Amino acid sequence: MSKNFSYSTLHSFAKNIFLKIGCNKKDATIAANSLLIADLRGVDSHGVARLSGYVRLWEAKRINATPHIKIIHETPSTGVVDGDAGLGLVVAPFAMQVAIDKAKKVGTGWVSVQNSNHFGIAGSHAMMALQHDMIGIAMTNASALVAPTFSMERLLGTNPIAVAIPSGNKQPFVADFATTTAANGKLEMLQRENKKAPNGWVQTKTGEPSTDANELKKGGALLPLGGDKEHGSHKGYALGSIVDIFSAVLSGANYGPWVPPFPAYVPMPQNMPGKGIGHFFGAMCIDAFRPKEEFKLNMDHWIKTFSFSKTIAGKNKVIIPGEPEREFETERMKNGILLLESVVEDLKNVGKKFGVGL
């Protein structure tokens, strides 16, 4: 069972909820933008389905609806932003804009963020760079669900990396992926369907390989991209670690097992070494390297070469990163966004609390 809503209906609903928790108009709009772009792009796990979770974090006083977000240190090409415990959905676009402004002046800008919260999908922030003919980079750490290679313990989040690269006539290249074999959302889908997980996605509490999609609830862990050592999991572990260090050790946020959890009912970790969740953003002006027209010609050529390469039997085409999400965006902007009945119920309950109808 699922129900269809237009982009604008869901956007104004989310915006109204953010206003009700005390966000100013500008922030409520930005937060709704950040959230809705996930639904539009088909990343259902990171869209309005999470709205009630943000509200619960605000109720638990873990999210500050009226933050004073500020740059606490900077050089011509770098900055550190203190998110003042604000919504990551608002802190992230602020920090990405700082990176873009610096890139306009000195070619590139790099911003590490402390004291933030869950920022939605990484790709939406990285894509802010595209309209400026810049490459955009966004990453974030997240609460620990992933065991490094050989470890029994959950020490890393799914720590995604997004890279958005401008093109000419072709659609831009937008990669946005968790540094694990599979994101948690995919595991949850298998749970709903009562299916087994493929090898290399999860391990048990004691570190044994497992195909039980419910393993995380039993104290198990997600596995880094690669799955096991023989298939390169030490590389996925290194990638997740780099995201953690750039986002949190460089900014003074919490890292490793100390990253605050998204569910408000989960207690905060003890002895936290930093402030909030950490993010990292980068913007690189194409013209700071070579004339953007030349770059775009080559980029279109690159995209065509990969798109039109010979596929293996049964596959239509080689997918350029960002292509499936863009197809979702076009389709859902036109035909609406399908939400699961359980998500609709959840939104209605949040709405009732604040007198906002859906």
Added chain:
Amino acid sequence: MSKNFSYSTLHSFAKNIFLKIGCNKKDATIAANSLLIADLRGVDSHGVARLSGYVRLWEAKRINATPHIKIIHETPSTGVVDGDAGLGLVVAPFAMQVAIDKAKKVGTGWVSVQNSNHFGIAGSHAMMALQHDMIGIAMTNASALVAPTFSMERLLGTNPIAVAIPSGNKQPFVADFATTTAANGKLEMLQRENKKAPNGWVQTKTGEPSTDANELKKGGALLPLGGDKEHGSHKGYALGSIVDIFSAVLSGANYGPWVPPFPAYVPMPQNMPGKGIGHFFGAMCIDAFRPKEEFKLNMDHWIKTFSFSKTIAGKNKVIIPGEPEREFETERMKNGILLLESVVEDLKNVGKKFGVGL
């Protein structure tokens, strides 16, 4: 059968060969440094075993021993370097130094390189940043051996990424990995031992899964990190693509299937869109984000947390990226570098050609 040589014996042998092909003293020393650090760190496939390959590229006039390496475009935080077809072993340290010098002035430096050749191991260039209390990043594209997810064609190289991060009392974090499930060197080891490759390393000429370690010789391809779609190969493919674009589309080097091959007997690709091989380097000054003393305290804490986490049965410890290579370095600097008899023969033949004894 293998034979043991001291670091200094192999270093002066390599330096003398580079002098004989026409490098000046400074370049010959730098090239020997870049090459030998691979042998020291246990990456045997990228050390002196490749010396004869570089010589053959010089004989084929694909490597210029007396290049005029120069910055052809720059902004305060960026630069593009033209390697003038020089040894990548020399071009890369030049470009990394440009990145470091820019980071000293404006916080970070980012350099894309065109018209270069094979640069040895990525990690050695990234590590140049460490002595300046900077994070170092190095990547390069390489000739196409890897099929993107769903493709039959080889369109990407093993395109490695290295990230070196300073620490305090602990040894630094140095990740250096190919964006494939396994590097080609590991496949060659299996060939010598007549063993099968694990699932997810290679595919056949028509894109079928294979465990034949000789698949590349039959027109097959290496697979991106993840192996297949179900295990996240689209992420490894995205990573390899990002390396290709940052290294080559941003600089004007060759990308995708047009990257020049390392073996001099392999014909150059037709209709090449750029110049030589491309690299990409970055340097980020820690102090441009937060006081380096604070960063190093947190970094040591991060390393201890991961090192001392509970391991799964049968595993001694969780490995911090760079740890095995550093152990090799200590051991081999003390006890010498063991070379396979075939590599020794190859070096002796190169030596004979130029009247240089080993």
